Amino acid sequence: MIHFDNVTKTYANQGRPALESVSLDVEKGEFVFLVGPSGSGKSTFLRLVLKEERPTSGRIHVAGRDLARLTNWKVPHLRRRIGCVFQDFRLLPNKNVYQNIAFALEVIGKPRRFIKKVVPEVIDLVGLEGKRDRMPDELSGGEQQRVAMARAFVNRPMILLADEPTGNIDPATSIGIMKVLDRINRTGTTVVMATHDAAIVDSMRKRVIELEYGKVVRDQSRGVYGQAY
Amino acid sequence: MRAQFVFHEVWIGLRRNLTMTVALIVVVAISLSLLGTGLLFVKQVDNTRTYWQSRVQLSVYLCTDSSLGGTCAKNGAVTPVERANIQNELEQTHDTLSIQYVTQGQAWAQFRKEFASNEPIVKYTSPNQIPSSFEIRLKNTQADAANVTSVIDGAPGVSEVVNDASILDQFYRLLDEARTAVVVTAIFLLVAAILLVANTIRLSAFNRRRETSIMRLVGASNFYVQLPFLVEGMIAGLIGWLIATGLLIGVKSLLLSSLQSVFPYGVELSTADLVEVIIVAMITGLLICGSTSFLTLRRYLRV
Numbered sequence: 001m002i003h004f005d006n007v008t009k010t011y012a013n014q015g016r017p018a019l020e021s022v023s024l025d026v027e028k029g030e031f032v033f034l035v036g037p038s039g040s041g042k043s044t045f046l047r048l049v050l051k052e053e054r055p056t057s058g059r060i061h062v063a064g065r066d067l068a069r070l071t072n073w074k075v076p077h078l079r080r081r082i083g084c085v086f087q088d089f090r091l092l093p094n095k096n097v098y099q100n101i102a103f104a105l106e107v108i109g110k111p112r113r114f115i116k117k118v119v120p121e122v123i124d125l126v127g128l129e130g131k132r133d134r135m136p137d138e139l140s141g142g143e144q145q146r147v148a149m150a151r152a153f154v155n156r157p158m159i160l161l162a163d164e165p166t167g168n169i170d171p172a173t174s175i176g177i178m179k180v181l182d183r184i185n186r187t188g189t190t191v192v193m194a195t196h197d198a199a200i201v202d203s204m205r206k207r208v209i210e211l212e213y214g215k216v217v218r219d220q221s222r223g224v225y226g227q228a229y
Numbered sequence: 230m231r232a233q234f235v236f237h238e239v240w241i242g243l244r245r246n247l248t249m250t251v252a253l254i255v256v257v258a259i260s261l262s263l264l265g266t267g268l269l270f271v272k273q274v275d276n277t278r279t280y281w282q283s284r285v286q287l288s289v290y291l292c293t294d295s296s297l298g299g300t301c302a303k304n305g306a307v308t309p310v311e312r313a314n315i316q317n318e319l320e321q322t323h324d325t326l327s328i329q330y331v332t333q334g335q336a337w338a339q340f341r342k343e344f345a346s347n348e349p350i351v352k353y354t355s356p357n358q359i360p361s362s363f364e365i366r367l368k369n370t371q372a373d374a375a376n377v378t379s380v381i382d383g384a385p386g387v388s389e390v391v392n393d394a395s396i397l398d399q400f401y402r403l404l405d406e407a408r409t410a411v412v413v414t415a416i417f418l419l420v421a422a423i424l425l426v427a428n429t430i431r432l433s434a435f436n437r438r439r440e441t442s443i444m445r446l447v448g449a450s451n452f453y454v455q456l457p458f459l460v461e462g463m464i465a466g467l468i469g470w471l472i473a474t475g476l477l478i479g480v481k482s483l484l485l486s487s488l489q490s491v492f493p494y495g496v497e498l499s500t501a502d503l504v505e506v507i508i509v510a511m512i513t514g515l516l517i518c519g520s521t522s523f524l525t526l527r528r529y530l531r532v
Contacts, residue, residue, distance in 0.1 A: 072451075076445075076451065093439075104443070107443075108453070109453065
């Protein structure tokens with residue numbers, strides 16, 4: 001599903017590469033934790049998958065497509081197959097829960113009937129029944145992140161990228177978020193989650209890829225957060 | 230679905246930076262109406278020019294007892310022989326379309342008619358003082374004038390050769406300068422309009438950066454991301470154009486028509502002329518707003 005072949009990314013005006021000779025494969029339906037300290041290259045990895053950045057060298061395949069060959073105007077089609085969740089939720093403050101989720105479908109031109117059918121389904125899936133008319137500022141952090149996950153998932157992407165989704169949320173609420181991610185993963189969606197949260201990684205027992213200074217220092221199935229040391 | 234979504238976004242955009250939108254509409258309206266006025270002026274001048282082109286003549290005034298020009302003072306009034314010679318000379322140039330002899334009596338009648346409202350002038354002018362003349366229509370108005378003039382200027386019996394075109398030229402120059410001034414002002418304003426469009430779109434893009442970043446993230450096509458902004462610019466342009474159309478109709482019916490009553494030459498602009506100018510203004514407005522929005526967006530909404 002995601003295939004990195006000897007990928008190096010060096011940002012302009014920076015000596016050390018953000019990612020250096022990274023080769024890895026993420027299979028369809030896998031759940032992968034991307035761990036490592038700040039600046040280790042986790043976010044760069046996610047941005048490369050979305051083709052928000054281009055690698056300095058190496059090849060990247062996502063959902064069967066060679067990103068180097070993907071023309072700019074086809075990038076939106078790639079992104080429709082990838083859902084994204086962030087630490088800061090990125091909800092639209094002037095739209096309610098339903099509208100925030102529906103927005104993701106409206107802007108890719110889905111018909112209204114389809115939207116009316118699937119949005120309530122994902123609202124149920126992320127556990128926000130009865131809150132569809134709430135505005136984001138009327139929701140807790142955990143609930144806002146659920147809205148963000150519903151928006152990322154509503155178009156049934158093949159891949160869900162989560163960049164520190166529990167970063168702004170207390171540990172108790174984080175468990176609920178992880179349950180939703182796990183539920184999404186069980187539908188066959190590949191999930192890649194970048195995180196600092198050792199407790200979560202340890203409890204989930206999923207594949208762990210650890211980055212340090214832009215290099216893969218550990219790739220372990222059913223791993224924990226800091227076992228390599 | 231799509232259209233409704235786009236127009237909803239456009240409405241939000243226009244409402245959110247209302248002051249900027251109003252400024253844009255006003256500038257577009259004024260610049261387009263000035264441009265249109267300039268174009269109407271051009272048409273008016275062209276029409277006037279065509280009208281006169283066919284009527285401009287060369288007048289050869291012959292000596293009277295009291296005239297002082299040319300050889301008159303020395304030789305006195307023109308003799309029939311001299312007159313025949315002059316006519317002969319004129320015919321031999323082959324540049325003339327028609328030569329009409331106006332007798333002193335005819336000229337006097339014409340004079341009295343033209344100055345009918347000015348009693349004293351008529352009163353103190355005697356029929357003898359009005360010269361007889363040859364009124365010459367030229368084949369090629371401007372090119373032949375100098376040639377014909379040189380043949381008979383200073384010939385015995387000729388008092389003065391007057392080219393109507395040289396009088397009209399001053400009038401034209403004035404009109405041309407007025408037209409240039411209007412068009413130059415319009416161009417400056419159009420540049421201001423372009424900058425305003427760019428700024429409005431930039432503000433709009435900044436106001437909605439959350440929306441656009443999410444749109445890009447969930448895979449909205451570039452077209453879909455940019456369309457609301459593009460439509461926003463075009464709508465402002467269209468409203469500006471509508472106002473300009475109103476102003477142009479006003480300019481035509483008030484300004485040019487009152488000019489008409491001062492110079493009653495029967496060279497009125499037709500409604501077709503006005504419609505043509507209004508269409509040109511619309512195309513200019515849409516092109517300026519549309520292309521500026523598009524180019525601005527390319528800089529601010531990259532994938």
